[in-house]
Amino acid sequence: MLAFAIRRMFQSIIVLLVVGLVAFSMFNFVGDPVDSMLGQERTDADVERVRIQLGLDQPFPVQYYKFLKGAIKGNFGISYRQGRPVSDIIAERLPATLELAFVSAVLAIIFGVALGIFTAIRRNGWAANTIMTLSLIGVSLPTFLIGILLIYIFAVELGWLPSFGRGDVVDLGWWRTGFLTKSGLLAIILPAITLGLYQMTLIMRIVRAEMLEVLRTDYIKFARARGLSKRAVNFGHALKNTMVPVITVTGMQIGSIIAFAIITETVFQWPGVGLLFINAIRFVDIPIMAAYLMLISVMFVSINLIVDLLYFAIDPRLRLDKTKG
Amino acid sequence: MFNKIQDNIFRALNSDFIYSFKHSPVAIVSFIVALILVLGAVLAPFYAPHNPFDPATLNLMNGFSAPMKPNEFTGETFFLGTDDQGRDVFSTILYGMRISLFVGFAAVTFAMVLGVSLGLIAGYVGGWLDALIMRIADVQLTFPGILVAMLIFGIAKGFTPIDQRDQMAIWVLIIAIGLSEWVQFARVVRGATLVEKNKEYVQAARLNGRRSGGILISHILPNVLGSVLVIATISLALAIIAEATLSFLGVGAPPTKPSLGTLIRIGQGYLFSGEWWILLFPAATLLALALSVNLLGDWLRDALNPKLK
Amino acid sequence: MSEILLKIKDLIVEFPTRRGLLRAVDKVSFEISKGEVLGIVGESGAGKSLTGAAIIGLLEPPGRIGGGEIIFDGQRIDNLSDEQMRPLRGKRIAMIFQDPLTSLNPLYRIGEQLIETIQTHLSMDNKQARTRAIELLDEVGIPAPQTRIDAYPHQFSGGMRQRVVIALALAGEPDLIIADEPTTALDVSVQAQIISLLKNLCKERGTAIMLITHDMGVIAETADRMAVMYSGQIAEIGKTYDLIRNPKHPYSVGLMGSIPAIKGDVKRLVQIPGSMPRLNDIPQGCSFNPRCGKAFKPCYKKRSPLIEVGNSSVACWLYDEEYKGAKAK
Secondary structure: OHHHHHHHHHHHHHHHHHHHHHHHHHHHHOOOHHHHHHOOOOOHHHHHHHHHHHOOOOOHHHHHHHHHHHHHOOOOOEOOOOOOEHHHHHHHHHHHHHHHHHHHHHHHHHHHHHHHHHHHHOOOOHHHHHHHHHHHHHHHOOHHHHHHHHHHHHHHHOOOOOOOOOOOOEEEOOEEEOOOOHHHHHHHHHHHHHHHHHHHHHHHHHHHHHHHHHHOOHHHHHHHHOOOOHHHHHHHHHHHHHHHHHHHHHHHHHHHHHHHHHHHHHHOOOOOHHHHHHHHHHOOOHHHHHHHHHHHHHHHHHHHHHHHHHHHHHOHHHHHHHHHO | OHHHHHHHHHHHHHOHHHHHHHOOHHHHHHHHHHHHHHHHHHOHHHHOOOOOOOHHHOOHHHOOOOOOOEOOOOOOEOOOOEOOOOOEHHHHHHHHHHHHHHHHHHHHHHHHHHHHHHHHHHHHHOHHHHHHHHHHHHHHHHOOHHHHHHHHHHHHHHHOOHHHHHHHHHHHHHHHHHHOOHHHHHHHHHHHHHHHHOOHHHHHHHHOOOOHHHHHHHHHHHHHHHHHHHHHHHHHHHHHHHHHHHHHOOOOOOOOOOOHHHHHHHHHOOOOOOOOHHHHHHHHHHHHHHHHHHHHHHHHHHHHOOOOO | OOOEEEEEEEEEEEEEEOOEEEEEEEEEEEEEEOOOEEEEEOOOOOOHHHHHHHHHOOOOOOOEEEEEEEEEOOEEOOOOOHHHHOOOEOOOEEEEOOOHHHHOOOOOOHHHHHHHHHHHHOOOOHHHHHHHHHHHHHHOOOOOHHHHOOOOHHHOOHHHHHHHHHHHHHOOOOOEEEEEOOOOOOOHHHHHHHHHHHHHHHHHHOOEEEEEOOOHHHHHHHOOEEEEEEOOEEEEEEEHHHHHHOOOOHHHHHHHHOOOOOOOOOOOOOOOOOOOOOHHHOOOOOOOHHHOOOOOHHHHOOOOOOEEEOOEEEOOHHHOHHHOOOOOO
């Protein structure tokens, strides 16, 4: 197990180094950072000064090394557009995105797993069939349309929920939360549903498929032949076996939630890092793009790592085969 | 090679394929809807009431006309109403769909050519080249396609001179979406290549001193035709949605060349003021397009049943 | 004759398909007495396993019982709901499946699976159930059961796993065990051990066994009586000794002829020409008629009922009084 964990860790670091190289290349080759910083009126002396200031006169590997060193410390330079340190801007906006992603992930997992089990156990019932048909439409529906639809129904027509923003936030030192005010809680409902719906349908379909597969296995038949109760068979035996593959996919989906937050944040003008990223793309604000890329890569890679380690917690075959040698 | 493909096509047509199609109402309806939409878009210049790209035909006075109601200033009636600039919504949808479909098809073609070639090379050459290509694929698969597309779009935009960004946007979109979808193709083709490479006829060709590359290609491509077709169809739905999403986010097709996503973006601004048609009709069209292609891809996967997961 | 435990009358198992109903088990009748071992042989697809699954109420949908009766210990059970059937499963009727490798849930220790089963059927607390589980493991011949009880299935060999499966089947102290090809997936060297273990344990407890197999050797060694099934029907049923020594149905004759004997004449093994008809393609009359060397007129018209001949019953017109002495055409 230890060997496996180390190998996965090693792979993760390689992925991060590659992504870092991409981010670094963006800095250096996309547009001209000197251009971006100096604007139209400049002298050759200015250009030279800025080049040295940015370290652009040094050889490539040295620059890359410096970039990585900065990145580890969270230093990604200064936003071209806002003129403030990228790390500050991101730190300000990250809580909004994380809160949104957290609520969506919880919704997606709870409802996804529950509906997946339901549709698998009642696989020929009308309710299960209806849910499956809806989910197929749900998978084909672009996220932003769902968001607009929800805004139309609950904000425009019914007027129950706010259509944009985070509501009132409470400052907890470095973390601004919307969880502690009524308007903050109301404001997160629509974005969280929008963001979670797609992942929920995916999780549901995967749980269902896996569960159906497991329900066909011999050990489930044998468990039923032994007279175990439906509950014990479905939830004790089938569900645990279903969880092994489901965890991988769910893990990946949580990663996707953070990425898809870009869309939801745009629809609902949610002041998170996704909205920041989209605006950065629109105005080619390279430092922010690079920082966002690194940030999200670290999240993805960590999630994947955790998912892999969770495998060991659930599946004894993996755990014991290794210790046995 | 051509004969073999032709054989495969005939076999497919004569076998369960058509039977399955005839017995799947979902497939038939999806196919008809998709066909109508595609034809409607392709033939738009011949019958669309207005050309939204031609400012000369626009009259700002016609702005915000409701569907099927005469405009209060000009008295003109528009089937699906007009937008803020007086553009006929029906026409903008048709032309928007052209752009959406063009980007979709072009991106998938690009992804397909790239993926199939890289898959062949990876499987055939093997070694470090294979390792490199597949590693890149793995790293890319770690991230959602739409994010990859956004990123590539952003980088490519950085490379484009500022005054050409709007003109180049469509091509940048195609490359960005295409690059985000090649992995699936490459994986399937690489797998098939690895299987085929070790078969006797290839070994024999090698022993005869002939180059086996050509033979390999002519044997692999027919084998993976079904899988590639399924992936292409599903990718098309994904590409259409990706394009719409990017355009909706304002990082895709520019307002001067609006795709469906751009139209929805524009329409969203009028959600609260009551001009629902500016939003609803493009959204419904996008939905019909994405859903029909998606369902068609789903059915195709079941019907051809290539081992895809 | 001892008391009848299970009585099956005209059992039909059918599958609705696009092209109509397919009968996989077609009017099968037999009885099993308490403590008796009934062997059921036949090629794969003959309906043996489906008969077993129908008895314990675990037919996979869309498969279903299309007619007939199953009477267990005086109670009709074929029309019970899944919930009504559940208390019988494991407690009165247990089942063992073909593949021990896949019969155990890989994510639970075997002790957990045993204790769960014991507690489902017997009122025992955790400690008692664990003691009982260790006893059972000991009885089925698992060495060092006190420690092995906490092992996971993948830590056992195939033969050992099948022993665990037997322990699980015996956990509820059932009256009948349906053993569906219990040794097919095992090494030849282990098969005999498992079969004799199963037989001995059941003998001690007075548990009846319905032993489904295509292995004549296993049947000959174990079964008191045997039934030969062919395309969903019973071709012949009777005492094992009689049936092997003196098979009557032409199919049984062919089946016995295909067993190599160590002693005896070194003749060529007899082979039955052709193969069993597919379910959607069963010929009119006796379903064996295309492959039967002795088929004559009535065989193409109607299926023969079971006719008592000596100690056996045979579904073959050759033994019908009316046609006695008739020659194959």
